[in-house]
Amino acid sequence: EAGVAQSPRYKIIEKRQSVAFWCNPISGHATLYWYQQILGQGPKLLIQFQNNGVVDDSQLPKDRFSAERLKGVDSTLKIQPAKLEDSAVYLCASSPTGTGSPLHFGNGTRLTVT
């Protein structure tokens, strides 16, 4: 089966600019996650979708981050305006269900904010 697809792989922007990331989960996976991984740390959940509904966005900085999953398939994560501390790898993952299932990760997008 095809894995989780993410684009772009790398992005460099200046602070205060905006950026968007795209993710297409494994076919049939109802649950989609966006994680942020800062260098030297473990992934931190930003938002979890079940189909096209939000399950958990408690750690999403909503003043600058937004995410959507239209039609319950692919998803976009946007940052506007970006800050230096947003430099990280943004990982998209999917699972068949949200309960106890392993997550399958995409290759991630490495964001550098200068």
Added chain:
Amino acid sequence: QKEVEQNSGPLSVPEGAIASLNCTYSDRGSQSFFWYRQYSGKSPELIMFIYSNGDKEDGRFTAQLNKASQYVSLLIRDSQPSDSATYLCAVNDQAGTALIFGKGTTLSVSS
């Protein structure tokens, strides 16, 4: 605040030795436990998952879970240089929310 704690390492072992990686978690209601391996510059890949107390073996890997002590470990037998990576422990609570990850333990296997 639910937490997953790991010793960041680095843990250094010689080739052929057993590597032991440990993880503790704060939420006593946690139900599912996962070990992911992450090579530098790559995304995490699933190694093992365990749901019940005791041991679970898969090839050279053994996951051990002790819910009473809120402790989960990963043993890697006959360690190889290709096992050198960061190992992430992740926990899923009973509400079925997303995985909570530890910071990871860096393992270095020398030949």
